[in-house]
Amino acid sequence: MKRLIFDEDHEMFRDSVRRFMQAEIGPQVERWREAGICDKDAFRKAGEQGLLCMWADEKYGGLGIEDFRFEQIVIEETMRHGDLGFFITLHSRLVGPYIGHLASEPLKGRLLPKCISGETILGIAMTEPGAGSDLAGIKSRAVRDGDDWIINGSKTYISNGINGGAFVVAARSVPDKPHGIGLFVVEEDMEGFSRGRNLAKMGLKSQDTAELFFENVRVPAENVLGDPQRGFYSLMRFLAEERLISACQAVAHGQIAFDLTMDYILERKAFGRPIGAFQNSRFKMAEMRTALDVTQTFIDQLVMLHNAGELSADLAAEAKYYATEVEARVMDECVQLHGGAGYMSEYRISHMFTDARVSRIYAGSTEIMKEIIARSIGLDERKLTKG
Numbered sequence: 001m002k003r004l005i006f007d008e009d010h011e012m013f014r015d016s017v018r019r020f021m022q023a024e025i026g027p028q029v030e031r032w033r034e035a036g037i038c039d040k041d042a043f044r045k046a047g048e049q050g051l052l053c054m055w056a057d058e059k060y061g062g063l064g065i066e067d068f069r070f071e072q073i074v075i076e077e078t079m080r081h082g083d084l085g086f087f088i089t090l091h092s093r094l095v096g097p098y099i100g101h102l103a104s105e106p107l108k109g110r111l112l113p114k115c116i117s118g119e120t121i122l123g124i125a126m127t128e129p130g131a132g133s134d135l136a137g138i139k140s141r142a143v144r145d146g147d148d149w150i151i152n153g154s155k156t157y158i159s160n161g162i163n164g165g166a167f168v169v170a171a172r173s174v175p176d177k178p179h180g181i182g183l184f185v186v187e188e189d190m191e192g193f194s195r196g197r198n199l200a201k202m203g204l205k206s207q208d209t210a211e212l213f214f215e216n217v218r219v220p221a222e223n224v225l226g227d228p229q230r231g232f233y234s235l236m237r238f239l240a241e242e243r244l245i246s247a248c249q250a251v252a253h254g255q256i257a258f259d260l261t262m263d264y265i266l267e268r269k270a271f272g273r274p275i276g277a278f279q280n281s282r283f284k285m286a287e288m289r290t291a292l293d294v295t296q297t298f299i300d301q302l303v304m305l306h307n308a309g310e311l312s313a314d315l316a317a318e319a320k321y322y323a324t325e326v327e328a329r330v331m332d333e334c335v336q337l338h339g340g341a342g343y344m345s346e347y348r349i350s351h352m353f354t355d356a357r358v359s360r361i362y363a364g365s366t367e368i369m370k371e372i373i374a375r376s377i378g379l380d381e382r383k384l385t386k387g
């Protein structure tokens with residue numbers, strides 16, 4: 001399907017990102033998947049290519065590109081020619097904007113140039129052993145000491161947990177208020193900060209996911225992001241974009257699975273004909289083509305709304321929920337159409353299937369997305385059951 005949201009500049013940019021991913025990232029993926037982590041150096045290369053934190057102001061070394069379509073292209077080309085685990089958009093757009101929009105000027109001046117060059121890799125640490133979907137359950141504590149804050153607690157399932165050089169950490173700053181949370185930038189050389197192991201996962205093998213520990217970590221005032229008692233609202237502000245990013249990723253992943261499967265079913269034969277000639281195969285492919293085109297169209301529309309500053313939390317939740325469910329269905333059907341080969345690690349589709357499983361869990365689970373959507377249409381459980 002021809003996509004109408006891109007112009008010539010976008011297509012030229014796509015070509016250059018594709019070439020970069022094919023030359024620098026694709027050939028490394030198998031090694032990274034075995035090692036359970038990407039090379040840090042790959043972030044530097046992406047930085048040299050101008051692919052990191054493209055939104056950042058030129059005075060920090062950024063390109064000042066606000067148009068989200070360029071990031072959408074980075075996501076799509078990374079998925080196709082790199083790997084889901086080399087998630088530079090997490091660094092650039094899930095974490096970077098907290099620093100770009102909320103950090104003190106000295107912190108921006110010190111950290112942003114290194115984020116743009118890829119010298120410092122970013123992560124975000126919200127989830128704890130006892131708090132995932134329900135962030136109001138965060139127990140990590142931040143206590144003021146003069147101008148500084150002292151952080152204690154632990155986080156888990158943190159992407160870039162091993163490679164990361166700086167983390168946006170959510171910690172409770174107001175003990176008796178469920179939403180009394182602050183956001184603090186903890187840097188890897190701060191005393192009292194340590195990392196746990198690189199957690200073994202079902203999929204997403206090339207990405208490091210780790211536990212982080214904070215023992216009396218002293219965070220200077222310079223590293224506090226925004227109002228230290230209103231961090232919860234800052235998190236909410238950036239979550240819509242995070243969900244749009246997940247949706248872009250999920251549909252791109254589905255598109256690749258579709259293409260791989262199309263090649264396979266035309267090549268592979270059974271009962272004297274290509275697998276693709278069976279009515280079941282043709283109908284499954286027709287269903288998937290339709291689901292992917294419909295989902296892609298919706299996401300492209302939301303990208304344009306986002307560019308216009310009009311992406312709402314509920315629309316982003318619809319996109320995240322729907323695209324990740326479509327991704328899951330597509331992966332399952334594509335494995336089935338591959339037969340036994342689809343279960344073998346040497347076929348890309350087998351690890352795309354396990355990689356995709358996380359999409360419905362992280363960045364807000366499918367169930368949480370449905371809660372947001374239900375509330376937006378007037379079905380708020382709390383209001384409906386009150387009194």
Ligand SMILES: Cc1cc2nc3c(=O)[nH]c(=O)nc-3n(C[C@H](O)[C@H](O)[C@H](O)COP(=O)(O)OP(=O)(O)OC[C@H]3O[C@@H](n4cnc5c(N)ncnc54)[C@H](O)[C@@H]3O)c2cc1C
Binds near residue numbers: 131133158365368
């Ligand atoms: C590979 C990976 C990478 C991650 N990276 C990061 C990261 O970089 N930073 C970070 O902070 N976190 C990260 N996470 C954590 C992720 O965001 C959480 O796992 C996710 O938010 C779900 O939280 P949970 O695991 O505590 O599940 P729970 O909240 O315990 O949920 C368990 C189940 O209950 C359901 N549920 C929960 N509440 C409700 C409700 N109100 N209504 C109906 N159903 C509900 C959920 O949908 C889910 O099905 C990562 C996770 C993974 C797996």
